[in-house]
Amino acid sequence: MITRPSPPQESDFTSRLRSPAVAARVGTWLGVCFGIAFVTGLISHYAQNHSQPIPFPTSPSWGYRLTQGLHIVTGTASIPLLLVKLWTVFPKLFARPPRGMRKLAIEGLERASIGVLVAAAIFQLASGLLNTAQWYPWSYSFRTTHYAMGWIAIGALVVHIAVKLPIIRGVWTNDVDDTTYDRPEATAPGAVSRRGLLRTTWVATGVAVIATAGSTVPWLRSISFFSVRDGEGPQGVPINKTAAAARITEDMVGADYRLTMVNGETQSSLTLDDLRAMTQRTESLPIACVEGWSAGATWSGVRLRDLLDLVGAPPDSEVVVTSLQPSGPYRATLLQGNFSDDDRTLIATRLNGEVLVPDHGYPCRLIAPNRPGVLQTKWVTRIEVST
Amino acid sequence: MRARLAIGALGVLLGLFGARTLWTRQDTDQLTNAGLWLVGGVVLHDLVLAPVVLLLVVVVARLLPTAYRAPAVVALVVLGTLTIVAVPMLSGQGVRPDNPTLLPRDYRTTWLVLVAVVVVLVVVAGLLRSRRSSVEHTEETG
Structure with missing residues (x-):
């Protein structure tokens, strides 16, 4: 007799581990992680917006370090959670469509929403993960797409929760071994119990977090074997973009270097020595990148407000800070009025007690509290009051 | 039931806002590429990772004491x-x-x-x- 290979059916999956009692428990924590990643993602997106109807706060200085660290940590934690969640519900993929137009339409819609949810969730976790390692094998705009897909994922998740709410509530009020919501054929014991699978999932999630979070949590550095940063770097701080990558040459930062402040017709140009002759301030401020790594550091230099006073910039001035780098999306960045007025915002010439190395932005760089790292412009040459 | 319908409608609105943002801020080539990644992730999970895990579990069950x-x-x-x-x-x-x-x-x-x-x-x-x-x-x- 010849049996033709046929696609599996829902009833072929008999493990009692593939149960809503497991799926809803893992799913709840996955939902919590997605919620935190969504909110912290919105914060990060807003912090990078030019137009901020509600000014992004300058305090606490470690706020962005915390929210973006949480964004990456919850995103990483979501990977084991999502994989286990998908495993527990995998048989559903092969469920037969119901009879009757009405039922078919309703289930079709629900399946479509789950399709969107799964696709968007995998997309977000994969693109975010690759971004932490600065691996960009795509041609779409990461910031726009990751932001838009975040709304799609959270929308589909909210729909999913609305659909499953009675089951979620039922599962949480019952014991994990309860079979109320199980498929009738899901009775075969697994290699581990349901409790065992759940504990394994929590361990896997914890291991994934600990193995990567050293990029942003200093006391995890020594055991964070897969972190993309180890906290080391010239002058004790890692680097995102080197002077070579930004095409900064030696003659750009030589004797001809000038830092120019502009306010309409008023201009003031300073040499590096002029800058060093001004009142020097020292601030402890973290540098926290969108990719999720961060480091605390002590910066010294001139208060930005002192420089703006040289050209008579009014209080609450928005300023454009321009780098020597010839190109790149972050060559010029906009600094909102509350940031340019903040006493802690520096044009720094020193880092952790030493003159900035070229990769940290020599001759001088912007460092402001509570600001995404990509906007902490290096190799600053021009500071212009925006009109 | 009414509360669930309201939650579901909210979800649809959030998702549509995301879809509109995705659609209006990039050119066609970038959108095609994003679409490819969107579908590619699901294909990779459903047709590669999930079958590999199924196979591994069968191996564990058959071969290991x-x-x-x-x-x-x-x-x-x-x-x-x-x-x-x-x-x-x-x-x-x-x-x-x-x-x-x-x-x-x-x-x-x-x-x-x-x-x-x-x-x-x-x-x-x-x-x-x-x-x-x-x-x-x-x-x-x-």
Whole structure:
């Protein structure tokens, strides 16, 4: 007799581990992680917006370090959670469509929403993960797409929760071994119990977090074997973009270097020595990148407000800070009025007690509290009051 | 029911806002590429990862003695998910010669050591479990 290979059916999956009692428990924590990643993602997106109807706060200085660290940590934690969640519900993929137009339409819609949810969730976790390692094998705009897909994922998740709410509530009020919501054929014991699978999932999630979070949590550095940063770097701080990558040459930062402040017709140009002759301030401020790594550091230099006073910039001035780098999306960045007025915002010439190395932005760089790292412009040459 | 319908409608609105944002802020080539990645992730999970896991579980169930199965499953979940999280680091694709502060660790060696440690742990756990069950068995029959 010849049996033709046929696609599996829902009833072929008999493990009692593939149960809503497991799926809803893992799913709840996955939902919590997605919620935190969504909110912290919105914060990060807003912090990078030019137009901020509600000014992004300058305090606490470690706020962005915390929210973006949480964004990456919850995103990483979501990977084991999502994989286990998908495993527990995998048989559903092969469920037969119901009879009757009405039922078919309703289930079709629900399946479509789950399709969107799964696709968007995998997309977000994969693109975010690759971004932490600065691996960009795509041609779409990461910031726009990751932001838009975040709304799609959270929308589909909210729909999913609305659909499953009675089951979620039922599962949480019952014991994990309860079979109320199980498929009738899901009775075969697994290699581990349901409790065992759940504990394994929590361990896997914890291991994934600990193995990567050293990029942003200093006391995890020594055991964070897969972190993309180890906290080391010239002058004790890692680097995102080197002077070579930004095409900064030696003659750009030589004797001809000038830092120019502009306010309409008023201009003031300073040499590096002029800058060093001004009142020097020292601030402890973290540098926290969108990719999720961060480091605390002590910066010294001139208060930005002192420089703006040289050209008579009014209080609450928005300023454009321009780098020597010839190109790149972050060559010029906009600094909102509350940031340019903040006493802690520096044009720094020193880092952790030493003159900035070229990769940290020599001759001088912007460092402001509570600001995404990509906007902490290096190799600053021009500071212009925006009109 | 009414509350659930309201929540569902909110979800649809959030998703539509995302779809509109996605649609209006990029050119066609970028959108096609994003679409490819969107579908590609699901295909990779459903047609590659899920069947591989099914196969591994069959192998574990057929080849391993009962005492080793639970430790093997735990190892599979923890090491498997960690490996997926570590793919970008293991691939070395983000490495840039001018920036030694990015991806500074020897991820591949660490991963191999980790696999070895996990295999040892599974064997030890399996041995302990089989000894315990044989002790129980002797006590019952003896």
